Structures are given as structure tokens and as C-alpha cells.
Amino acid sequence: MPPAAATNLGYTPPDGGWGWAIVVGAFISIGFSYAFPKSLTIYFKDIQEYFAVSYSEIAWVSSVMLASMYAAGPVSSILVNRYGSRPVVMVGGVMVSTGMVLASFGTAIIHLYLCIGVIGGFGLAFNLQPALTIIGTYFQVKRPLANGLAMTGSPVVLFTLAPLNQFLLDSFGWRGSFLILGGIVLNCCVAGSLMRPVNKKALKKTEKTEPPECNGGAAEEAATVDTITQSDNLTEENQKESKSQGCVNRFIDISLFKHRGFLIYLIGNVVMFFGFFAPVVFLAPCAKHKGIDEYSAAFLLSIFALADMFIRPTTGFIGNTKWIRPRIQYFFSFAVSYNGVCHLLFPLASEYTGLVVYAVFFGFAFGMLSALLFEVLMDLVGAHRFSSAVGLVTIIECGPVLLGPPLSGALVDIFGDYKYMYYACGVFMLVPGIFFFIMHYFNYRRLDKERGQIVAVDVRTCEEAVELKTNPDDKAAHDTDE
Amino acid sequence: MLASWKQLIFQILLLLISCRHINTTSPDPTPPPLVPIDSLPRDVRRAAFKGEGQIEKVELLNPVNLELVCTWTGHQNKESNITGFWRKDGLEIENSHLTVQLQNEQYQLQQVFNIVSEENLGNYSCVFESEVKIDFVVAVPQIGEIRDKPVVTYVGDSGVITCKMEDSKPMPNTWKWYKANGTDKEEIFAAAEPQRYEIKNNERKTKLLVNNLTMADSGLYYCGAVYTLSTSMGHVELKVITYYEPLKPFMAIVAEVFILVTAILLFERSRSKKNDTEGDMMSDQTNTLSPGENNGLEGSSSMRQRKT
Numbered sequence: 001m002p003p004a005a006a007t008n009l010g011y012t013p014p015d016g017g018w019g020w021a022i023v024v025g026a027f028i029s030i031g032f033s034y035a036f037p038k039s040l041t042i043y044f045k046d047i048q049e050y051f052a053v054s055y056s057e058i059a060w061v062s063s064v065m066l067a068s069m070y071a072a073g074p075v076s077s078i079l080v081n082r083y084g085s086r087p088v089v090m091v092g093g094v095m096v097s098t099g100m101v102l103a104s105f106g107t108a109i110i111h112l113y114l115c116i117g118v119i120g121g122f123g124l125a126f127n128l129q130p131a132l133t134i135i136g137t138y139f140q141v142k143r144p145l146a147n148g149l150a151m152t153g154s155p156v157v158l159f160t161l162a163p164l165n166q167f168l169l170d171s172f173g174w175r176g177s178f179l180i181l182g183g184i185v186l187n188c189c190v191a192g193s194l195m196r197p198v199n200k201k202a203l204k205k206t207e208k209t210e211p212p213e214c215n216g217g218a219a220e221e222a223a224t225v226d227t228i229t230q231s232d233n234l235t236e237e238n239q240k241e242s243k244s245q246g247c248v249n250r251f252i253d254i255s256l257f258k259h260r261g262f263l264i265y266l267i268g269n270v271v272m273f274f275g276f277f278a279p280v281v282f283l284a285p286c287a288k289h290k291g292i293d294e295y296s297a298a299f300l301l302s303i304f305a306l307a308d309m310f311i312r313p314t315t316g317f318i319g320n321t322k323w324i325r326p327r328i329q330y331f332f333s334f335a336v337s338y339n340g341v342c343h344l345l346f347p348l349a350s351e352y353t354g355l356v357v358y359a360v361f362f363g364f365a366f367g368m369l370s371a372l373l374f375e376v377l378m379d380l381v382g383a384h385r386f387s388s389a390v391g392l393v394t395i396i397e398c399g400p401v402l403l404g405p406p407l408s409g410a411l412v413d414i415f416g417d418y419k420y421m422y423y424a425c426g427v428f429m430l431v432p433g434i435f436f437f438i439m440h441y442f443n444y445r446r447l448d449k450e451r452g453q454i455v456a457v458d459v460r461t462c463e464e465a466v467e468l469k470t471n472p473d474d475k476a477a478h479d480t481d482e
Numbered sequence: 483m484l485a486s487w488k489q490l491i492f493q494i495l496l497l498l499i500s501c502r503h504i505n506t507t508s509p510d511p512t513p514p515p516l517v518p519i520d521s522l523p524r525d526v527r528r529a530a531f532k533g534e535g536q537i538e539k540v541e542l543l544n545p546v547n548l549e550l551v552c553t554w555t556g557h558q559n560k561e562s563n564i565t566g567f568w569r570k571d572g573l574e575i576e577n578s579h580l581t582v583q584l585q586n587e588q589y590q591l592q593q594v595f596n597i598v599s600e601e602n603l604g605n606y607s608c609v610f611e612s613e614v615k616i617d618f619v620v621a622v623p624q625i626g627e628i629r630d631k632p633v634v635t636y637v638g639d640s641g642v643i644t645c646k647m648e649d650s651k652p653m654p655n656t657w658k659w660y661k662a663n664g665t666d667k668e669e670i671f672a673a674a675e676p677q678r679y680e681i682k683n684n685e686r687k688t689k690l691l692v693n694n695l696t697m698a699d700s701g702l703y704y705c706g707a708v709y710t711l712s713t714s715m716g717h718v719e720l721k722v723i724t725y726y727e728p729l730k731p732f733m734a735i736v737a738e739v740f741i742l743v744t745a746i747l748l749f750e751r752s753r754s755k756k757n758d759t760e761g762d763m764m765s766d767q768t769n770t771l772s773p774g775e776n777n778g779l780e781g782s783s784s785m786r787q788r789k790t
Contacts, residue, residue, distance in 0.1 A: 046633075049642050049689075173634030173721075176728030183735035190739055193746040202757070 011200045012140070013106075013383075018196060021292045023149050025194035028466055029089055031153030032188055033124045034094070037065045039161035040116070050174070051109045061112050063402060068121020069128065070398035076129040077391025083308045085130035086195045093127025093188030095119055100182030103351035104175045126153025127188050129482040130195065132374050137198045137382030143378065144325065148316015148371040155309040155367070159302075194315035255389035260446070261380035262389060264397060264439045268432040272336060273400035274427030276369075278303070278408035278421065279343055279362065284420040287355055296352060300359045307363025308370075315371040327444065333436035335368040495625030522547045522596070531555065531615045540620045543652055544666045545598040545604075546711045550618050552668040560584055569614070595620075600712040604760070622709045623651040625716035632719035640693045641662040645705035647686045652705035653712075655682070657688035662702040670703075675751040695722045 013019075044058045051058075079088045099119035103112050131150065139146040168177035212413045256262045283304065287297035315335075318324055324331050342358070342365050374390065381389045411421040528551040529538045540548070552566075566589065568578040570719055582589045591608050597620060605610070606618040626648050635641035644760040647654060659681060660667035672681040680691040700722045 052642075169634075170631050170722070171634070172728045173636070176634070176641070176723075176725075179728045179732050180735070182738075183732040186736060186739045190742045190746070193743045196750055198756055340752060 001473060011198075013138055013198065015139055015141045019142075019146065020081055021194050022134055022138050022196075023146050025089075025191035026131040026135055026146075026150035027153035028157075028191035029092075029127040029153070029188055030150055031157030032096075032185055033069065033128040033131075034154035035158035035161055036120075036124060036185065037062050037069070038158060039165050040065075042162070042165045043169060043177065046169065046174045047109075047112070053109055057109060061116055062116030064113050065121040065124070067402050068118050070246075070394045070401060072122045072125035073129060073394030073398075074391040075122075076125045076341075077387045079131050080130045080387045084197045085134040086192055086197060088126050088130045089192030089195055090128075090189045092123045093186055093192060095126065096188065097121030097182045097186040099123060100178050100185060101186040104178035104182065123188075125394075127191075129387065131191070132390055133383075133387045134195050134198075136378050136386050140383075141322060144319030144328065144372075145313075145316040146199045147378070148313045148319065151316075151371045151374070152309060152312040154370065155305045155312070159305050159309065224259070244359045253385050256381065256385060256389055256392060259381060261443055262377075264436070264443060265377055265380055266393060268336070268436050268439075269397060270400055270427055271435075272432040273397050274404045274407070275340075275343070275425035276404065277401065278405045279346075279425050280366070281405045282408060282412070282418060282421065283359070283362075289418060290350065290355070292352055292355065298302040300355055303356060303359045304363040304366070308367040311364045311367035312371040315368045316375075319372060319375060327370070328379055329440040329444070330437065331375055332369075332372045332438060333364065333433050335372055335433075336436060337430055337433030340426045340428075340433055343422045343426035343429060344364065346426075375457050457461045489531065493531075522598070524549060526551065527618065528553065529616050529618070536615070536665070537617045537619055540618050541623050541651070542597055542603075542620060542711055545596075547594055547667070548597045548620065549592060549594045550606060550608065552616050554589045554610050554615055555587060556584065556589055564589060564611055566608065566610045570594050571604045571608055572607075597711065603712055622712045622714045623647065623654075623707070624714050625705070625707060626651075628716045629718050632721040634721045634723060635695055637695055637697060637722055637724050639695055640691060641695055641699070641720055641722070643692075643703055643705070643720060644691045645688050645707075645716050645718070647684065647707055652709075653685050654709055656708045657683045658706040658713065659688070659690050660706065660709055660715075661706040662704065667704055697722050697724075729778075 028279055033058065040062060044055070044061075047057060048058045075407070076088065076092075099115045102119070103115035106112050106115060120246075133299065135143065135146050135150055165181075166460060168180055172180065180199075284301055286298040287300055288294065292300075319328055319331055339362075342362050346358050346362075349355050377393065378386050408421045412418055415421075523544075523546050525546040526549045527538065527540050527544070528554040529536070540550075542548070550568075556564075557612050562584050565582055566582045568575045568591075578593060580591065582591055589610060591610065593608075595606065596602065603622070606620060607614045608616050608618075625645060627646055631725070633641060633643055645657070659670040659672075659679075661670055662668075670679055670681070672679045678693055680693070681690040690703065690705070692699055700720055701717050702717050704715050704717045706715050768780050
């Protein structure tokens with residue numbers, strides 16, 4: 001099996017400076033991408049009455065938007081590979097804005113499907129991928145922290161949009177609200193303008209002529225850098241090889257499917273996403289089913305969101321520590337398993353305090369997983385191939401994300417009780433968690449072995465190079481030494 | 483024969499007395515109901531006094547003979563006889579004074595009321611010793627889920643207002659819609675203006691569609707759930723605004739986005755110009771110095787640079 005892809009970016013990421021402005025931009029983009037479809041549900045009752053359709057027909061708007069957002073992943077990746085993050089995010093912002101403005105003039109439900117669902121969904125995809133990608137280009141050492149901070153955008157924007165949407169609905173009705181939301185979402189263009197492409201030339205000047213390190217001390221340093229990146233420093237020849245691959249790979253990196261780490265991630269995620277969103281969707285209905293009143297049930301969701309908001313930057317910070325960072329895949333496996341355990345224990349909660357405790361723990365679990373979700377992918381495939389990787393992952397995850405809640409709903413309808421659905425979701429999360437633990441144990445072992453081999457190869461080639469240099473250029477060497 | 487005649491006369495007298503009874507309490511006299519009073523079903527509602535301000539709700543759909551039974555345990559010093567009477571909507575009902583005797587440590591006051599039309603509905607209070615004990619609110623089922631926020635629509639668009647009677651309450655016979663006109667209510671007849679109004683009734687739900695809205699259509703709309711006895715009202719406010727209302731915040735936000743984007747891009751351009759001029763000066767220096775901070779191989783890298 002070939003060693004992991006090169007993360008030798010060819011420059012040193014700034015790990016700060018303008019990078020923090022990038023984090024703010026990514027915060028806004030990611031926030032809108034995830035929170036926007038969820039926050040639109042407030043308008044559904046009024047739109048349902050206006051168009052005289054059933055609730056499931058109107059709920060399709062959210063589903064189409066989410067589906068388009070995931071399905072447009074590869075398109076977004078191709079564009080980012082070609083043009084960089086900034087133009088794609090700005091185009092994405094304009095697209096969502098246009099979709100919402102057109103929807104505000106819609107006269108049939110199909111207009112909403114097309115404008116909000118398809119155009120809006122594509123626009124959000126053009127926001128999500130580039131935001132994640134650009135963090136990888138600006139951060140290396142502090143990347144988990146940057147990712148954690150950027151992913152906090154999702155709960156924060158949702159928390160802000162929910163009351164704002166209610167206010168807009170009361171003041172302007174659904175049409176006016178869509179128009180104004182079209183304006184608000186245009187702020188993604190502001191986020192895009194912050195996403196200045198990293199100045200590789202300025203950072204490359206410091207390492208212009210970098211051949212493989214030959215000094216013993218330098219080799220050790222390289223080894224520690226490797227443990228951080230979890231991939232290998234390929235020699236220049238290997239780099240040239242990987243670049244001269246087929247035409248398709250210029251657009252999107254299909255060779256990722258041969259990548260061991262990527263496959264582990266993909267298989268685990270596909271199973272996990274079946275049970276990921278359903279517990280959130282059914283938290284309030286389940287609480288009402290247990291006899292809790294509507295306001296307390298809504299309050300549970302707020303508790304969940306607050307716990308989520310708090311844990312994401314914390315997880316990023318923890319993931320960045322020197323104990324966790326080299327083995328961050330285990331941290332991710334832990335987060336997935338913790339989610340599973342949380343859901344399996346949920347049926348034990350019967351009164352309101354039990355539900356509150358569950359909401360807090362679930363909020364922590366959900367936030368932990370979300371904060372690490374893309375960081376571990378970056379860790380596995382490297383920032384270079386991350387853009388293509390995330391595109392492929394999102395389009396394959398599209399299926400479980402869309403099927404998860406309806407399947408869970410079907411479980412609830414068949415058994416008439418929510419606990420079987422929570423058991424199922426718990427299993428769907430615990431099994432991938434354990435899978436990740438086992439597979440990454442083996443993966444880390446293989447990577448350590450491969451790294452050991454490559455360092456040995458490097459040392460050998462360096463010694464040979466030093467020999468070559470000292471033999472024919474003896475005189476020049478003597479000159480420089482003196 | 484004589485006994486049956488006496489019975490008939492007695493019944494007619496009773497009829498006249500009860501008719502007069504009803505007539506004295508209503509403000510505008512209406513002709514007595516044609517339904518013979520004895521053939522009405524009897525509905526008995528009992529209540530025992532628990533505390534001050536006690537209200538009992540009595541939901542009626544059809545005309546009944548309503549018997550209200552009011553029970554009170556009395557004060558500390560229980561007298562054997564006290565007076566009790568009934569009030570309707572705060573006004574004393576004539577000829578309702580009764581002497582109540584203490585039985586089983588309780589005083590019990592009961593009365594049969596003929597509820598046949600809307601005037602008979604109201605607040606019936608049983609009074610012991612000039613103190614009101616229990617209020618019986620006799621009414622048709624009220625619409626519980628009333629939308630308190632206005633429905634906002636736009637000029638030229640169509641508006642939809644809905645009213646719903648809860649599943650726990652009895653179904654109305656039909657629904658009617660009214661538009662508020664000052665303090666009056668005007669009934670909306672959909673048949674008269676089919677292009678403008680459309681009413682869709684569905685047992686528990688009713689929907690009013692108003693097409694081609696104008697500013698004048700703003701205001702309160704009342705939906706009435708029609709029962710045999712009376713109609714219970716709910717109201718919804720319709721607000722009609724022009725497209726300029728949301729357009730103003732929208733333009734403000736677009737302007738803000740435009741300003742921010744321009745500011746950020748200009749800032750970046752000025753930064754890059756400064757960097758370019760500095761960079762040219764810097765690059766000369768860096769070529770002579772060894773930039774080997776990362777490698778710590780100052781000697782070897784400078785050696786290589788000279789080679790290349």
C-alpha cells in the first residue's frame with residue numbers, strides 16, 4: 001500500500017495572523033451552511049396554510065436543500081481546486097441570496113423547491129467546502145483549534161437565526177422574511193472576501209531550496225513534524241510522480257479511494273450518519289410524547305444548542321494539545337462511541353431532569369463529533385487533497401443523511417415508542433466508533449512502520465548525496481569551510 | 483276527569499310563570515320559544531363551594547332544561563334556615579328567593595333554567611346570605627386556539643385565515659365569517675363576491691381566502707362556530723403591507739455587505755502594495771542572509787545557494 005499522501009505543502013502555513021480572520025470567515029460560512037436549512041422550519045406552518053399543502057410536502061423544502069448541499073460537494077471541490085476558496089464562497093453567497101429572493105415571489109410550492117432547495121442548496125455547498133479547505137491552508141500546528149472554532153459557527157448562527165426568523169415572520173410574513181433573509185445570507189460574501197488566498201510565495205521564500213534534510217538533528221525534527229501531520233514527507237521525486245497523474249485528478253482526486261485512511265473514514269461515516277441527525281430532530285417530539293409541555297421541550301433544544309456551542313472550541317483546544325494531536329483519530333473514535341452510549345442510555349430518562357441531563361450530554365457529544373469531523377479528514381489525507389476528499393465524502397454521505405430521519409420516524413411509527421429508535425441510533429453510532437478504534441490502531445501502526453522506512457531511505461539518500469558532493473567538489477567544499 | 487283538567491291547568495300556570503320568569507331577565511323581549519319546554523332534555527350540573535371566586539364552566543350546544551345545584555357547607559355557627567337566590571349576569575332573578583334548610587351539614591340551592599336561546603346564556607350565580615358562592619358560566623364551546631399574532635400579507639397577494647375548534651370540544655354545525663367594521667361586525671358572504679372571498683369549511687376547521695388584497699382589507703376578522711344555541715367567536719388580525727416594507731431593510735443589508743466587501747478588498751490591496759515594496763527591499767537582504775530558521779542548517783544551505 002502506498003504511504004499516505006503528501007502534506008508537504010511546499011510552504012509553512014502562517015498558523016495565525018490573517019489566519020484568524022479566515023477563521024471568522026469560515027465561522028460565518030459554516031454557520032449559514034448548517035443552520036440555514038434548519039432555521040427555515042419556522043416558516044413552514046404559514047407556507048403550508050398559504051399553499052394548502054400537507055406538512056410532509058413542505059418539509060421537502062428542507063430535505064431538498066440539505067440534499068443539494070451534500071450532492072453539490074464534488075462540484076464545489078472541483079471549483080475550489082481550480083479557482084481557490086474566495087471566488088467560490090462569494091458566488092455561493094450570491095446564489096443563496098438569489099434563491100431566497102426568487103422564492104419570496106413564488107406562486108407555487110415547486111418554486112420553493114427549486115429556488116430554496118436547489119439553488120440555495122448549491123450555494124450553501126459552495127460556502128461549506130471552501131471554508132473548510134482554506135482553514136487547512138492557513139493552519140497546521142493550530143489546525144484542530146481553528147477547526148473547532150470555525151465549526152462553532154453552526155450552533156451560534158442557529159441560535160441567532162431562530163428568534164430572528166420568528167421576529168421577521170411576525171413583522172413581514174413569510175414573503176418579506178425570505179426577502180430579508182436573502183439579504184442576511186449575502187453576508188457570506190463578506191466571509192468570502194475575508195478568505196484571502198494564502199501567499200505561498202512569501203512563505204516559500206524561506207524554504208526555496210529545500211532538499212531532503214541530511215543532518216541527523218534535522219531528521220529528528222522531521223520525524224516530530226511527521227507525527228503532527230500523520231503523513232510522510234515524500235522526497236521530491238515522489239512529489240513529481242503524484243502530480244503527473246491523469247486528467248481527472250486535476251479536477252478531483254479519485255485516487256483517494258485507494259487511500260487507506262480515507263476508506264476507513266468513509267465507511268465509518270456512512271454508517272454513523274444514519275443515526276447522527278435523527279436524535280436531534282426527534283428530541284422535542286419525544287419530550288412532548290413523554291408528557292412535557294411545548295415550551296419546556298423547546299427549552300431542551302436550547303440547552304442542547306448551548307452545550308454544543310460551548311464544547312466545540314473546547315474540543316478544538318483539547319485536540320490541539322500535544323497528548324491528543326498525534327493520536328487525534330482515537331479522540332474522534334471516542335467522540336463517536338460517546339454519542340452511541342448517550343443514545344443507548346437515553347430511554348432510562350423518564351422525567352424532565354433526566355431529559356435535561358441527556359440534552360447536556362448529547363450536546364457535548366454532538367459538538368465534539370462535529371468539531372472533529374473535518375479535522376480528522378484533514379489529518380488523514382492532508383490539506384492538499386482535502387478539498388477533493390470532502391467533496392467525495394459529502395456526496396456519499398448524502399444518502400444516510402437524508403434517509404436517517406425518515407427511517408427513524410418509521411421506527412417510531414411501527415413501535416409507537418421512541419426508545420427503539422434511540423436504541424437503533426445508539427447502535428448506529430457505537431459500532432462505527434468501535435470500528436474506528438480498531439482500524440485506526442492498525443492504521444497508526446502501519447503508518448509508523450512506513451514512516452520508519454522512509455526516514456531510513458532519506459538518511460541513506462542523504463548520505464549518498466553528501467558522498468557525491470564531497471567527492472567531485474572537494475575544492476569547493478574546502479573553500480566554503482574556510 | 484276533573485283531576486286531569488286540574489293537572490292541565492296547573493301545567494299551563496307553571497308554563498306561564500316560567501315564561502314570565504325568563505322575560506323579566508332579558509333586556510329586549512323576544513317571543514317565547516315554540517319548543518314545548520317539558521320536552522327538552524334535562525342537564526344537571528352540580529358544584530360544591532371550595533373557595534372564593536369559584537367558576538364552573540357549562541358547555542351547551544342545544545336547548546336544554548339546565549338544573550344547577552349549588553352546595554355550601556356553611557359558616558361556623560350553622561343556622562337551620564338561610565335564604566338563597568340566583569343571579570344572572572349580576573342581576574337578581576325575580577322569584578328565585580328560597581329558604582334553604584340545613585341537611586347533612588350542608589345547604590343546597592337548586593334551580594332549573596330553560597336554556598333555549600342566546601339570551602339564556604350567561605353567568606348564573608348562586609347566592610347564600612348575599613354572598614355569591616359559585617358562578618356557573620353557561621356558554622357554547624369557545625374557540626381555544628386563537629392566533630394572537632397578525633397574519634401579514636401583501637397588496638395584490640391573497641391571504642389565508644384559519645380557525646379551528648379543538649378535537650376535545652364538540653363540532654360546530656357550520657362556520658361563519660365576519661369582518662370588523664368599527665365596532666360592528668359585517669358578515670362575509672362568499673357567494674356574493676366569489677372572486678374576492680372564498681370560504682372552505684371542514685367540520686372542525688374553516689378557512690377564509692381573501693384574494694386581491696388592498697390596504698383596506700387590513701383589520702380584524704371574526705370566525706364564528708355556529709351551534710344551535712349560539713355562535714362562539716374567535717378573531718384573527720390580517721395585516722396588509724406593501725412590498726416596500728421589507729425592501730427597506732433588504733436594501734440596507736445589501737448596502738452593508740457591499741461596503742464591508744469593498745473595505746476588506748481595498749484594505750487587502752493596500753496591504754499587498756506595501757508588502758510588494760517592502761518585499762523587493764527584503765529579498766536582497768534574504769539572499770545574503772541565510773533564511774534557515776526552520777532547518778537550522780545555515781552553513782549548508784548557503785553553500786547550496788552558491789552552488790546553484
